[in-house]
Amino acid sequence: MNKDLVWKRLNLYQSADMTQKLLNRCYKNIQIDNHEIKSYDNCYPFIYFLQHGEMYYSQAEHAPIPIKPVLLFYGLIHLIKACLLSVDPDYPESTSVLAHGVSSRKKKKQHYQFMNDEIKIQKMGLCTHFSKKMFHVEHLEGEKIIMKDLFYQIPELDDCFTFNNECNIIHILKNNIEYAIPLSILDQYHLTLDSFTRLLKDKNAISIQTINYNKDYIIIKSTNEDTPLLPFRFHLTKNSFCLPNKQAKYMYYPELIIHYLLLYNLSMIARYETEWWCELIKTTPTNDYPFISTFLSITAEKTPYLIFKYLQSKL
Template identity: 30%
Template sequence: MVFEDTILTYLKVTAHSRPFLASCYERIDHPKVDHHAFHNAERFIHGLNLGEEYWNAASHTPLSVKPLLYYYGLNHYLKSCLLTVDPGYPATSKVLAHGLSTRKRKKQHYRFLEDDVRIQPHGLFPYAAHHLFQFDCTKEKVSMDELLRPLESMKPIYHYKNSSQKTAEPWPALLSYFAVLYNLSMLVRYEGEWWGEMEQMRDREDYVFIIHFLNAASEHIPKLIAEWLKDQFLS
């Protein structure tokens, strides 16, 4: 097979997605390769298309909407990826939850980098972490700073932040993006007053880091998804 401009474009054709999925299922010795490749092809393509549509929509929306669109776009991308390693996904409703949680009410003098998310035992996050990256987080919660600091795309802005704090063991980049986008989407949904004030007071450190992160996410997440799928394609 010959790659087009990107693997994301190439695999959004049924004639390409079915043999791709079949090769993925053969690799894991699944007993119903052709059956699942046939029935999952449209779901796989639909996830890639929805991810792209959310991404395109995010580029034309105000800041207050971008985190939601990027978060749900990444959800759809990851669900398509999961179909390559788990033909029966989703087997139960448990795996459809976010898999993360955060404080609903923020404390006074809230700072984004100091905020954290809690990892739940069930849901998309832990399921994708285990099945896509063979990564099982041993921590109950992780801060935004711990997630952002190791990202290659965040190094330029951390260069100007005076801090001697050392990195935590870095997560797979897509999982870090997922967790940070989840937290930002929760801020948009439930902390509208804080979010609106942050947009107006643009001199805050929170604003600088969030804008830089969202710009990086818009560029890097589709590339990371494409790289993951390409690894599956070539393995």
């Protein structure tokens, strides 16, 4: 689905009547008192968050790279706030959830590389709040994360990794309810077939009917055509599903969290590390630039798509 179609689909929510019905349904499902009143109260804030988010993305499309991260980050924040209203009718209940909820290194070291940079998730703020409310992901506070580890979880960066003789994903062949996963994944994950099957079952990634294998693939037949859940990810540009090339705890982070954290750090650098940021863009001295520029192109399309899919799941 291209970005123009995604925004057209998101624009369908810019109707007070439709949005009120959506929010009312969401609130009833989570047993909110006075759900109908709250759905009326929140339908216009919901619409305005989507409108503001789209404006930031629209400006980012035509903006030079130096300011793209700032525009995309604030655009994503507004889209996330719209989604939050579908699960948290009292948002923002306090000022503590308005902060970004992430911190970065204040002073960049000599020979700084973005790929090796680190951020820390704070106890309070938007990051932990939307992670918990939207995805039921908890205990993120205090987590220190390296940027390259986040890049590994972006499927569409596969060409960048391949160019650098690395691999971040394993492509999956999917045909209706059948999945063909390269058998080599067992070596990559250091698992037996039984252990790998348990991993998928424990995470409810696929509703497994049968599982077999041949010399090249693990063949899984699902009980339905539902979209597979984490650790599976969707490669937007190749319209296919994939798995991370190696096991890591971030493989279970919903992709909106991954994009939020990367955009946070890039936006902070664009605002407060002007000298390094401009040198990176003008002289491209390291591998950082191709990864960052490619990621900015990806996130401009992928995050609205992820927001659309999230809201679609509420219908």
